[in-house]
Amino acid sequence: MTYEIKTFKDRQVAAKIVKNGDLHVKLRGNSYEDLFKAAAIKEAWDAENAMHKTRVAQLTLFCLIGQRSDRRFNKGESFDLKVICKFINDMNFDKVTILHPHSPISLALINNAEKLSHFQYVEKTFNQIGNPVLVSPDAGAYKTTHEIAEQLNADLVPSNKVRVNGKPIISIQGDVKGKSCLIVDDLADGGRTFKFLAEALKQQGASKVCLYVTHAQFNYGFKELKETIDHVYCTNSYKEIEDDFVTQYKIEGI
Helix, strand or coil, X not given: CXXXXXXXXXXXXXXXXXXXXXXXXXXXXXCHHHHHHHHHHHHHHHHHCCCCCCCCEEEEECCXXXXXXXXXXXXXXXXXXXXXXXXXXHCCCCEEEEECCCCHHHHHHCCCEEEECCHHHHHHHHHHHCCCEEEECCHHHHXXXXXXXXXXXXXXXXXXXXXXXXXXXXXXXXXXXXXXEEEEEEEECCCHHHHHHHHHHHHCCCCEEEEEEEEECCCCCCCCHHHCCCEEEEECCCCCCCCCCEEEECCCCC
């Protein structure tokens, strides 16, 4: 099955089915425009397949927009992820796959959803560095990082962050002296948390600290990160990055 997408000057998107068959839409999904592209493709496909009940439609999103807004943070505020997931559900795909979602809330809110593992990219990073100690940056990331450490037969050091008078205090729960460390997480926006964690690891004697994130936003650049982190590894799920400080894995389908 093949399709074409046209984007008008006012950012309207329209789709056309060129060759019919089972549908598999693959998009970054990190913008509302991408979601409207998916909806346009699915609407055109539905119209062509009204009499073909056995055909299957699948959606893969490599970086789900709004995935950090997984609850109503304050009274009177919108629950953004809920709105986004309802829009996806209204498309009625038979299967929706999300690469390394920020939380299980995304999968719970989207019908017929499943997680696409990021393991292969962490494994590549692990092998390139040379068997580093894996570091989970907070309690939320511990379970996923622990599963990866078991698959790689790697050492794992948990860390935790609390704020005292607005200042982050980081505790390292393991021995990293003289060792290379790899912080593993799902996404990075500004990255200041990773900067402070890398600083704490080096204060504990780590010889090298690298960072892996699946979704590399880095909206404020790398200047601060370069103060404490030796190298960044990521996928291109969110955007393309050209910087010697970054090793970026290309995802098939983007």
